[in-house]
Amino acid sequence: MLKVNISSLRVLQMLQLLFEKNYTMNDLMAALSKVSNERCSNFLVSKYINTCRFCGIDIQKIDGKYTLLKLPFGIDFSDDVLNLFDEIKEYSSNMRLGKNIRAYNSLLSKINKRSDRYYAKIEPPEDDKNIQAFEFAMDNGRKVNINFKSDGRDNLILCEPLELSCDGDKLVVIVNNNGERTKILYEDITDINVSDVKSSGNILSTSVIFKLHNVLARRYTLRPDEKVVGIDDDGAITVLNKTEDKQSLLNRLLKYGSMCEIVSPRNYKKEMKNLIDNTLANYGK
Amino acid sequence: MYTFQTKAEVTQISLTGARLIVILGALMVAPRDLEEMNALINECGLVDKNYSNDTIRIAISTLKAAGCTISRPCKATGFKYKLLSHPFALVISDEEIAALKMLYANMTRGSDYKIAVKFNELFNILAEHTFDTKVAAELRGITSFCKIDPEVYDKILAEDGKNNILTISYANPAKKLSDKTFVFGRIFLKSNKLYVEGYDPETKKTVCYNMSRIRGVISSKPGEIEYKPEIYKVKYLLKNFDHHSVSSDVHVEKVEHNTATIDVEFTNKFFAVQHILSLGSDCTILEPEDIRNEVIAKLMELRKIYA
Numbered sequence: 001m002l003k004v005n006i007s008s009l010r011v012l013q014m015l016q017l018l019f020e021k022n023y024t025m026n027d028l029m030a031a032l033s034k035v036s037n038e039r040c041s042n043f044l045v046s047k048y049i050n051t052c053r054f055c056g057i058d059i060q061k062i063d064g065k066y067t068l069l070k071l072p073f074g075i076d077f078s079d080d081v082l083n084l085f086d087e088i089k090e091y092s093s094n095m096r097l098g099k100n101i102r103a104y105n106s107l108l109s110k111i112n113k114r115s116d117r118y119y120a121k122i123e124p125p126e127d128d129k130n131i132q133a134f135e136f137a138m139d140n141g142r143k144v145n146i147n148f149k150s151d152g153r154d155n156l157i158l159c160e161p162l163e164l165s166c167d168g169d170k171l172v173v174i175v176n177n178n179g180e181r182t183k184i185l186y187e188d189i190t191d192i193n194v195s196d197v198k199s200s201g202n203i204l205s206t207s208v209i210f211k212l213h214n215v216l217a218r219r220y221t222l223r224p225d226e227k228v229v230g231i232d233d234d235g236a237i238t239v240l241n242k243t244e245d246k247q248s249l250l251n252r253l254l255k256y257g258s259m260c261e262i263v264s265p266r267n268y269k270k271e272m273k274n275l276i277d278n279t280l281a282n283y284g285k
Numbered sequence: 286m287y288t289f290q291t292k293a294e295v296t297q298i299s300l301t302g303a304r305l306i307v308i309l310g311a312l313m314v315a316p317r318d319l320e321e322m323n324a325l326i327n328e329c330g331l332v333d334k335n336y337s338n339d340t341i342r343i344a345i346s347t348l349k350a351a352g353c354t355i356s357r358p359c360k361a362t363g364f365k366y367k368l369l370s371h372p373f374a375l376v377i378s379d380e381e382i383a384a385l386k387m388l389y390a391n392m393t394r395g396s397d398y399k400i401a402v403k404f405n406e407l408f409n410i411l412a413e414h415t416f417d418t419k420v421a422a423e424l425r426g427i428t429s430f431c432k433i434d435p436e437v438y439d440k441i442l443a444e445d446g447k448n449n450i451l452t453i454s455y456a457n458p459a460k461k462l463s464d465k466t467f468v469f470g471r472i473f474l475k476s477n478k479l480y481v482e483g484y485d486p487e488t489k490k491t492v493c494y495n496m497s498r499i500r501g502v503i504s505s506k507p508g509e510i511e512y513k514p515e516i517y518k519v520k521y522l523l524k525n526f527d528h529h530s531v532s533s534d535v536h537v538e539k540v541e542h543n544t545a546t547i548d549v550e551f552t553n554k555f556f557a558v559q560h561i562l563s564l565g566s567d568c569t570i571l572e573p574e575d576i577r578n579e580v581i582a583k584l585m586e587l588r589k590i591y592a
Contacts (some may be wrong), residue, residue, distance in 0.1 A: 004347040011302030012309070016372050042295075051302040055310075073310030075375075075414050080418070084403040093390055103384035110375055114414065128513075166391045170532020185528060218458035220477065221429065248525040255563040257583040261590055273591040280567035280584050283577075
């Protein structure tokens with residue numbers, strides 16, 4: 001049996017509780033009593049808090065709750081990374097990225113508790129009703145009706161919400177539209193409504209298979225969720241892609257020229273042919 | 286490391302608790318032996334005496350009881366205690382990783398490579414502070430820079446802005462090694478890969494090397510040859526302009542009826558052609574003629590494939 005010092009063990013146990021969340025004195029006493037299996041009085045808990053403070057661990061009472069703010073021996077970032085935090089803040093502040101920004105802020109909270117500096121969170125503009133509807137539908141497994149403009153026409157689709165993201169400096173929503181991963185520019189959307197239809201569980205039925213030849217086959221870096229499903233004797237590789245939205249994928253494969261060929265599905269081959277014809281039409285060909 | 290308050294400021298503290306925090310902090314920074322830990326406690330002015338080795342060992346046991354994993358001192362660790370994991374480590378959720386990936390993918394698109402390097406540093410630090418090996422591997426894999434030899438990575442990054450003549454050992458896609466000598470030009474990011482571009486004084490051509498294929502930097506000498514890349518000035522029309530994200534290296538000459546006239550400079554003809562093709566039917570290249578012809582030729586070849 002290991003010989004331990006009970007008083008110092010309690011200090012660490014209390015610190016561990018404060019890493020997880022903020023506590024009122026009564027709640028902290030109760031939580032520490034539960035963890036330690038012995039009654040921890042106000043006097044003892046105050047002593048443990050003072051011990052942490054004595055060692056430079058910043059614990060403050062904010063809104064009646066003891067809050068861990070800084071740890072003097074935790075994560076330390078270089079000036080470059082500090083700069084990056086500012087750049088992320090600048091980039092994201094005007095984006096309604098909903099969950100993504102909440103997730104980033106949650107990570108920053110964890111980092112702040114483990115560092116002796118404070119990294120400012122992003123304060124994005126308030127989510128509007130369309131974002132709220134989109135995220136509500138994602139959380140509750142429901143489909144959404146999206147009204148949006150495309151090529152000057154009004155469109156209405158019933159689809160499954162997948163992700164709120166950005167494409168460069170544009171906010172986009174990614175949806176499963178009849179099994180096809182589709183990206184819609186947020187600025188083109190006029191309305192998003194939560195429907196009563198349950199979503200199918202994020203199953204995308206479109207699997208795109210393309211073949212890469214020559215030097216591209218040797219140099220190609222697989223994207224996340226891509227896999228090689230075949231290698232020919234001449235070194236050509238066959239790649240399966242399941243998650244990239246159609247337009248982005250077609251444009252990306254087009255840039256590889258004749259070193260890339262879509263194998264299936266048939267409608268993607270047809271759309272690639274249209275894309276090539278439309279592009280050549282720009283040159284009168 | 287510590288900013289101790291004076292004892293007068295705090296009425297009640299647990300000295301054994303404070304001692305334990307000092308030891309935990311010390312082990313979080315580096316592996317330590319008993320003497321080093323004792324010295325640190327003394328340095329902090331926590332007590333005026335040396336603790337016995339047994340007292341420090343009890344502190345180590347207490348850390349273990351609190352959930353820390355600490356290796357036994359052995360020859361391999363220089364007879365030091367090494368903190369392998371602790372309950373205060375960062376726990377990073379899938380949603381948080383997804384948010385980081387999304388920010389990285391979008392903020393590095395068309396940007397200076399330096400922002401990707403900063404992200405890489407952030408991901409590596411976060412990976413160090415989580416004891417979940419799967420999460421750590423996922424974080425380190427976001428940038429793909431983990432495929433670059435760390436020594437090569439540091440050396441090449443340090444060359445930026447120096448205009449030195451570099452000789453590197455380079456593995457081509459068939460993994461055949463050869464030495465390459467060039468005047469260092471710049472580093473850039475493309476398709477989440479870092480490339481180094483330079484000027485080959487022998488062939489008088491711009492050269493471009495994937496950093497993950499560089500096996501070593503053989504030499505770096507100051508040179509008198511100036512890096513003069515070939516510049517391909519490309520002008521094109523871009524329809525549906527408001528649907529496209531424009532990177533910082535692009536100059537928008539004018540926009541009429543949502544069609545922009547754009548000027549952009551490339552130092553590599555291949556990348557210029559790829560860029561134009563990636564814009565699909567929204568883009569019509571106006572000049573130069575040779576790149577325009579190359580784009581048309583590639584599209585004609587593709588038309589035959591999909592006929």
